[in-house]
Amino acid sequence: MAFEVNTEVFRAFSTYATVVILKMMFVSMLTVYYRVTRKAFDNPEDVKSGRTMEEKKRMLRTDADVERTRRCHQNDLENIVPFVVIGLLYSLTETNLSSALLHFRIFVGFRFFYMLAYLIPLPNPSRGLSWIVGMCVTFSMAYNVLTRAMFH
Numbered sequence: 821m822a823f824e825v826n827t828e829v830f831r832a833f834s835t836y837a838t839v840v841i842l843k844m845m846f847v848s849m850l851t852v853y854y855r856v857t858r859k860a861f862d863n864p865e866d867v868k869s870g871r872t873m874e875e876k877k878r879m880l881r882t883d884a885d886v887e888r889t890r891r892c893h894q895n896d897l898e899n900i901v902p903f904v905v906i907g908l909l910y911s912l913t914e915t916n917l918s919s920a921l922l923h924f925r926i927f928v929g930f931r932f933f934y935m936l937a938y939l940i941p942l943p944n945p946s947r948g949l950s951w952i953v954g955m956c957v958t959f960s961m962a963y964n965v966l967t968r969a970m971f972h
């Protein structure tokens with residue numbers, strides 16, 4: 821079997837995967853920001869800045885913004901990691917650049933929208949719809965990888 825790799829597709833994948841991973845890392849940094857500004861920590865060793873024992877105890881608490889940002893980050897992990905893994909295989913098997921770009925752009929665009937929908941928050945079903953679009957893109961890439969692997 822001849823194994824053909826379109827370097828333009830791979831280059832596009834590298835770009836979009838990096839952008840969406842940076843976006844995910846931004847959400848992680850935002851969690852840190854909310855933790856520090858809201859003084860809401862999970863671990864006793866993180867509350868050193870508290871002056872009294874009483875203050876340290878108060879800082880061991882949950883905060884709605886921290887938890888929302890954490891859930892957004894968790895969802896990124898559940899969706900962006902599969903996109904990167906399957907997208908890598910897809911970018912090694914897809915030779916049509918416009919089809920690949922369509923997949924990458926839709927996924928990345930809708931993950932940005934998902935983040936806004938979760939963090940602002942926007943009324944539902946905006947978050948649910950943006951999540952499902954991203955899932956469909958990953959499933960479509962997986963379908964392409966599997967059919968190429970089986971039938972070529």
Ligand SMILES: N[C@@H](CCC(=O)N[C@@H](CS)C(=O)NCC(=O)O)C(=O)O
Binds near residue numbers: 891894895947948951
């Ligand atoms: N782990 C997710 C799996 C399903 C999912 O990702 N659902 C989307 C659309 S409703 C979502 O935004 N879930 C909220 C979340 O992951 O915090 C969950 O528990 O909800």
